Amino acid sequence: MKLLIVISAIxxxxxxxVAAQDYQPxxxxxxxxxxxxxTFGKIKKAHWSQSISLWLAVDRDKTDWTAxxxxxxxxxxAAGKPHDAFVAISYLDWRTFPAMxxxxxxxxxxxxxxxxxxxxxxxxxxxxxxxxxIRPE
Numbered sequence: 001m002k003l004l005i006v007i008s009a010i011x012x013x014x015x016x017x018v019a020a021q022d023y024q025p026x027x028x029x030x031x032x033x034x035x036x037x038x039t040f041g042k043i044k045k046a047h048w049s050q051s052i053s054l055w056l057a058v059d060r061d062k063t064d065w066t067a068x069x070x071x072x073x074x075x076x077x078a079a080g081k082p083h084d085a086f087v088a089i090s091y092l093d094w095r096t097f098p099a100m101x102x103x104x105x106x107x108x109x110x111x112x113x114x115x116x117x118x119x120x121x122x123x124x125x126x127x128x129x130x131x132x133x134i135r136p137e
Contacts, residue, residue: 023050028080039075040068044094052086057094058103065091065104073108084110 025033025048033046036056045057056072058065069089076087087108093101 023048026051028076028082029054032076032079032081035079036072036075040072045097047098052088054087054089055098056089056091057097058091060093060095060103066106069106069108076108081108083113086110 029048029051032054033048036046037043042059042061042063043056044059045055047055047057049055054076072089073081073087077083081087085108089106089108090100090102091104091106092099093103
């Protein structure tokens with residue numbers, strides 16, 4: 001029984017890093033992984049472990065990573081993240097990376113695409129008079 005527990009523990013601690021090394025990021029993910037550490041000084045390393053899972057090795061300090069997440073999501077979008085892509089971000093202590101010493105977790109939710117701009121002329125609501133009241137033309 002002890003042997004089974006030991007084998008299970010070894011598999012649990014080694015399977016995650018091996019799986020993470022097998023994932024080949026999409027071009028936008030590779031671009032984001034290169035840009036995030038240079039854009040955000042407290043991010044020491046960015047690594048995609050799966051198609052939706054971004055590991056960020058960061059300083060363990062008083063930074064509120066949940067509050068910083070919208071800026072990181074915007075940086076992912078600027079790198080080419082599709083609008084319908086969901087990204088789970090794990091903030092890990094960079095001193096123990098790739099160990100899963102989680103500081104915080106957050107998400108970049110998918111966003112609906114912006115509606116296409118109409119090429120039809122806008123309908124006039126009228127003309128605003130000096131008194132601030134809009135009257136039909």
